[in-house]
Amino acid sequence: MKRAIERHLNILEFTLASLLRRKAKNFSLLAMYLMVVFMLASLQFFVTALKREAAIILDDAPDMVVQRLTAGRQDLVPTGHAAEIARIRGVTAVRPRLWGYYYDALNGANYTVMAGDDTSAKTESASIGSGVAKARNLAVGDLLPLIGYDKAPVMVEIGTIFPSGSDLIAADLIIISPANFQRLFNLPGGQATDLAVTVRNPKELATVAAKIAELFPGSRPILKSEIQRTYQSVFDWRGGMTLMILASALLSFIIFAWDKATGLSAEERKEIGILKSIGWETSDVLLLKFWEGIVISLTAFLLGTILAYGHVFFLSAPLFVQALKGWSVIYPRFQLVPVVDAYQLAVLFFLTVVPYTTATIIPCWRAATTDPDAAMRY
Amino acid sequence: MRRSLQFLLFTATVLAVFLLLPLHARHEQRHSGGELRQLRNLHVTDLCLATEARYTRHPAMADRHAPFQEHPLALEHFPSGSLILPTRLNRDKP
Numbered sequence: 434m435k436r437a438i439e440r441h442l443n444i445l446e447f448t449l450a451s452l453l454r455r456k457a458k459n460f461s462l463l464a465m466y467l468m469v470v471f472m473l474a475s476l477q478f479f480v481t482a483l484k485r486e487a488a489i490i491l492d493d494a495p496d497m498v499v500q501r502l503t504a505g506r507q508d509l510v511p512t513g514h515a516a517e518i519a520r521i522r523g524v525t526a527v528r529p530r531l532w533g534y535y536y537d538a539l540n541g542a543n544y545t546v547m548a549g550d551d552t553s554a555k556t557e558s559a560s561i562g563s564g565v566a567k568a569r570n571l572a573v574g575d576l577l578p579l580i581g582y583d584k585a586p587v588m589v590e591i592g593t594i595f596p597s598g599s600d601l602i603a604a605d606l607i608i609i610s611p612a613n614f615q616r617l618f619n620l621p622g623g624q625a626t627d628l629a630v631t632v633r634n635p636k637e638l639a640t641v642a643a644k645i646a647e648l649f650p651g652s653r654p655i656l657k658s659e660i661q662r663t664y665q666s667v668f669d670w671r672g673g674m675t676l677m678i679l680a681s682a683l684l685s686f687i688i689f690a691w692d693k694a695t696g697l698s699a700e701e702r703k704e705i706g707i708l709k710s711i712g713w714e715t716s717d718v719l720l721l722k723f724w725e726g727i728v729i730s731l732t733a734f735l736l737g738t739i740l741a742y743g744h745v746f747f748l749s750a751p752l753f754v755q756a757l758k759g760w761s762v763i764y765p766r767f768q769l770v771p772v773v774d775a776y777q778l779a780v781l782f783f784l785t786v787v788p789y790t791t792a793t794i795i796p797c798w799r800a801a802t803t804d805p806d807a808a809m810r811y
Numbered sequence: 812m813r814r815s816l817q818f819l820l821f822t823a824t825v826l827a828v829f830l831l832l833p834l835h836a837r838h839e840q841r842h843s844g845g846e847l848r849q850l851r852n853l854h855v856t857d858l859c860l861a862t863e864a865r866y867t868r869h870p871a872m873a874d875r876h877a878p879f880q881e882h883p884l885a886l887e888h889f890p891s892g893s894l895i896l897p898t899r900l901n902r903d904k905p
Contacts, residue, residue: 442813442816443815445815445818445819446814446815449814449818450814483860486858490855490858491856493851493853493854494855494856495854495856498856500872502874505874506874507872507873507874534865534868542862543863543868545859545862545868545869562859564859564862595850599850600859601858601859601860602850602853602858602859603850603853603855603859604859604862605859605862605868606853608853655856655871655872659871660856660857660871663857663870663871664871667860667870667894667895675894728818732822732825735822735825735826735828736825738829739825739828739832746836756890756891756893756894757860757890757891757894758861758890758891759861759863759889759891760863760889760890761861761862761891763862764861765859770840770843771836771839771840772836772840773832773833773836775833
C-alpha cells in the first residue's frame with residue numbers, strides 16, 4: 434500500500450516538474466480551461482438561484498389573472514366583469530388590479546406604478562422600491578413629483594422605501610393610492626388593468642379559465658402555473674445569450690479535445706521514448722499522463738466552480754447583470770440566495786474533467802505502446 | 812516539502828472549500844427571505860429582472876409575441892430580450 438502511494442507521489446512529482454517545464458503553455462491552458470468552467474458554473478448557479486427565488490416569490494401570485502385582448506394587445510378590463518366572474522362556481526374572490534408604467538422624463542427610467550389595496554393609508558403617501566429611491570435620490574418623508582396625464586404635477590409623499598433585499602420584486606415599483614393612480618393616468622371609469630381571480634380548488638383552475646374565456650371571448654386568463662412556468666423556462670438553453678455561452682464553451686472543449694486527441698507533439702513523443710528506454714513501464718507512462726490530465730482539469734474545475742460561486746452570490750453576478758441591464762435606468766441588485774445543485778455540478782464535472790483526462794491518455798497510450806527507439810526517432 | 816505533497820495539500824484545501832459551498836448555501840437559505848416575506852401581500856406576477864421593455868419587465872403578463880407588435884419592422888432590439896423568453900402556453904384553450 435505504502436509502495437503504491439509512493440509510486441503515485443513519485444509520478445505526480447515528475448508530472449508537476451514536466452508541466453512546469455512548459456510553464457507558459459500549461460498555465461495558459463489552465464487559465465482558458467478555468468474560464469470555461471467559470472462561465473458554465475456561473476450560468477448554472479445564476480439560473481438555479483433565480484428559479485428558486487421565482488418559485489418562492491410567485492407562490493403568492495394570484496391564482497389567475499384575467500386580461501382583455503383587443504387586436505392582439507392587452508386592453509383595459511371593465512370592472513363589471515368581476516361580478517360575473519365571481520358568480521362562477523369555485524371562484525372565491527375577484528379583485529380588479531390597477532397598474533401601469535410611468536416614464537420618468539428626468540432620468541429616462543420606467544417605473545411600474547400600482548394602486549395599493551390599503552384604503553386606510555394616506556392618499557398622498559406612496560411606497561417605492563429602492564431602485565426608484567436611488568434613481569431620484571429620495572428618502573422617507575420626501576415628496577416625489579409625478580406628471581399626470583394632463584401635465585399637472587401629482588405630488589406623493591414617500592411613506593416607505595422597500596429594502597434593497599426585495600429588489601427582485603420591487604426595485605422599480607411605486608405603490609400609490611387608487612385616487613392618485615386615477616389622477617396620474619385618467620383611466621376611463623369602471624375599468625381596471627386586469628382582474629386577479631382566487632379559486633378555492635387549484636384543480637378547478639383550468640375549468641374556471643375555460644368558463645371565463647367562454648363568457649368573455651376577448652379575455653385571456655393567465656394561470657398561476659403559467660406565470661411560474663415563465664420563470665422556470667427563463668434563461669432556457671435555447672435563449673440567445675445562454676446559447677452563445679454554451680456554444681462557446683462547447684467549442685472550447687472541442688478545441689481542447691481535438692488538440693489532445695490528434696496526438697502528441699514530437700517533444701512529448703521523444704520524452705515518452707526516453708522514459709521507456711530508461712525502464713518505465715507503459716502503465717507508468719499512462720499514469721503520468723493521467724496525473725497530467727487530473728492536475729489541469731481538476732484544478733480548473735474546482736477553482737472555476739469556487740470563483741463562479743463568489744461571482745454569482747457574493748458579487749451579484751456582474752458579468753450577467755450587464756446583459757440584463759441593457760438600456761434600463763433602474764435595475765435590481767441580484768442578491769440571490771445561494772443554491773448548489775449537486776446533480777448539475779456532477780454533470781459539469783463529467784462534461785469537463787472526464788473528456789479532457791480521457792483525451793490526454795488515449796494518444797499517449799498509442800505512443801507508449803510503440804518501440805522506444807521508434808518513439809525517440811519520431 | 813515535496814512538490815507533489817504541496818500540490819495535494821493545495822487540492823485538498825480547494826476541495827474542502829468546494830465541499831463547503833453546499834453547506835454555506837443551506838445556511839444562507841435558512842436565514843433568508845425576511846425582506847421578501849414583507850412584500851408577499853403585493854401578489855406580484857413577475858420578477859423585476861429588467862426594466863427596459865414591458866415584455867421583459869412583466870414577461871408573464873405581456874402580449875403574445877410582444878417584441879414584434881410595436882410596428883411592422885420592430886425586431887427585437889432590447890438586450891434583455893435575448894435572455895428572457897416569452898411565455899409558452901401549454902393549454903390549447905382558452
